[in-house]
Amino acid sequence: MRNYNLPPIPIEKLITYSNPNTIIKNITNNKSVANMVIHKEQLLTRISDFARKHHAVCYTDEQLQRLSDLLIALHTPKQVNILEKFHVMCEQIQYGVICPDCGALPMIYSGAKWNCAPCGATSKVAYLDALQDLCLLFGGEVSIRQIMQFLRLDGRYITYRLMKKAGFERLGDNKGSRYILKF
Numbered sequence: 001m002r003n004y005n006l007p008p009i010p011i012e013k014l015i016t017y018s019n020p021n022t023i024i025k026n027i028t029n030n031k032s033v034a035n036m037v038i039h040k041e042q043l044l045t046r047i048s049d050f051a052r053k054h055h056a057v058c059y060t061d062e063q064l065q066r067l068s069d070l071l072i073a074l075h076t077p078k079q080v081n082i083l084e085k086f087h088v089m090c091e092q093i094q095y096g097v098i099c100p101d102c103g104a105l106p107m108i109y110s111g112a113k114w115n116c117a118p119c120g121a122t123s124k125v126a127y128l129d130a131l132q133d134l135c136l137l138f139g140g141e142v143s144i145r146q147i148m149q150f151l152r153l154d155g156r157y158i159t160y161r162l163m164k165k166a167g168f169e170r171l172g173d174n175k176g177s178r179y180i181l182k183f
């Protein structure tokens with residue numbers, strides 16, 4: 001606040017999980033932690049509690065708007081290297097498209113579809129899940145070679161075609177092509 005010429009205000013801390021399936025365990029049984037870490041359903045109630053606790057008006061509408069713009073502009077998402085975080089070696093990753101019906105790996109691309117040998121299932125879109133995994137593991141910009149390897153495809157041409165079909169943005173041409181994976 002000081003750095004941005006905004007008057008000091010009381011500050012409350014709250015950690016909110018937006019995914020309802022997240023299980024929050026308070027292993028230390030510390031009450032202040034239980035009050036601070038909540039699911040999104042509790043958020044509005046907690047904001048009302050804060051409003052009851054702090055009556056004094058500290059900011060003008062204009063200052064509030066400035067603070068809101070600043071918070072959005074200064075927010076930086078945390079970049080996590082999943083391989084490092086979980087101590088996974090590249091060699092330990094199982095490459096290939098997973099069968100959505102039986103979970104077997106890898107599905108083989110032939111006849112314009114992905115085919116599962118163990119259960120006989122076919123899919124036109126099963127590779128999109130694999131691309132999402134690739135994005136989580138290696139980041140949102142990957143080379144055509146990484147995609148070919150990960151999907152276990154035999155040629156660049158078919159890889160280009162599948163990526164085009166899925167509508168991913170391509171940077172550069174030929175062997176040096178990279179793709180932006182956005183989901």
Ligand SMILES: [Zn+2]
Nearest residue numbers: 099102116119
């Ligand atoms: Zn299968």
